[in-house]
Amino acid sequence: MSFTLRFGPVFEAWRELAAGVWLTLQLSASAMLIGLLVAVVCAWAKVFGPRWSGWIVNVYVEVIRNTPFLVQIFFIFFGLPAAGIRLSPDVAALAALVVNVGAYATEIIRAGIQSIHTGQIEAGLALGLRPVQVFRLVIIKPALRAVYPALTSQFILLMLSSSVVSAISADDLTSVANNIQSRTFTSFEVYIVVTLIYLVLSLAFAGAFRAIDRRVFSYPVAR
């Protein structure tokens, strides 16, 4: 069977593709930021918080890490309305991504925090820093630095798994691709283009993460 690639209909739909890229970018970047905050708070609760808070975080992390993302997003979009919480597709998608990446990042950051030597924390306290300052300057910054590669690859994974949000009719890049291919029957061509776009997005995020790494974490450490 001969097969001719037709890219025309795909490029004609560039406006839709651009809108899809924009939503994917917005969802991913927001979910990374909010998810990071969630994870730092949860990791704090797990390591330094009272015992009950550690338990709550454990339940959250284990439930999220041991269930499929698709099920989580269905639960938020289709299940929560039964409890009177009706979220639009975009908000439900963001909520699901934050909840999901928050759980994975919690464990990564916990590992980072536990890699900080007790002596370093005691040194911070001995210097007269307040506990909040100790957490911010002596614990979390070096902790994030230690787990930075693991954290950023988790974030890129988040960007890629955001393709699942098309299942609840959020119009991200994958959803747009599905719409285009169903209209024009150019499935192979659309997915080639979209795969390349995802690749470029991943590389762009990786580049941004390296830039942040150089700016924020480029202080010397004694070994």
Next chain:
Amino acid sequence: MTRFPSRRALAGLALSAALAVGLSARPAAAQTVDEIKKKGVLNVGMLVDFPPFGITSLDGKPDGFDADIAKELAKSLGVRANIVPVTGPNRIPYLLTGQVDVLVASLAVTPERAKQVAFSDPYAGIRIVVYGKVGAAVKEPADLKKFAVGVARASTQDVSLSAIAPEGTNIRRFDDDASAVQALLSGQVDVIGAATPVVGEIEKIAPKGAFDTKITLREQVHGIALRPGQDDLMKAVNAFVAQQAASGALNTTFRKWLNTDLPELKKPAI
């Protein structure tokens, strides 16, 4: 001393691996009746999320009207039916890339699709309607603008809805009918575009008087889809459909699953 393979040998290895993958990825697509008989199996693409045409039975096997037809079709060719579950958006790619030999996938005969696939004579038919909350006043297509409208992406419902809905209508596209129905039931959308059999299924589970049918979008017939150029197989499929219709078996199967007689099936001019 361990000798490592040279860079050239490695490159050759990578190339041959790539070639092997490329070759094995070429599906064993049967083009003719003889090839199918030789294989002894007919690969049939079928929806499993479109009750009662395509469902998954309690023991996890594809079932429904389409499954019965697929099995009868294979029997008429003297081979076994291997039913491959497909989804609305990927069924035509499955056929065109040779993953399946034919589609008995509730595929409505439309001019757009006829450019991509070859359709047999129709073997079933249904109506596509706008269906939703009783409170949602949809008397004509222009009213759709006031509501969130759910639909299965790339389905005939999608095409007919998109054609008549006014510019700027909030059409939410889901991956399948099940999700669109779920969106209606959980109140995420006000109305959906759905086929009459799906409406029948919703009425079985929804609270009485919560939803009703608004307007008819189109009436459609389903055809068995083949790749263009499978002329010999097409003849066999059409003969099968004609025989089933003449003997009354087609109507019996339709009644078994839909509790109603088969509507008049006329292949549209495409």
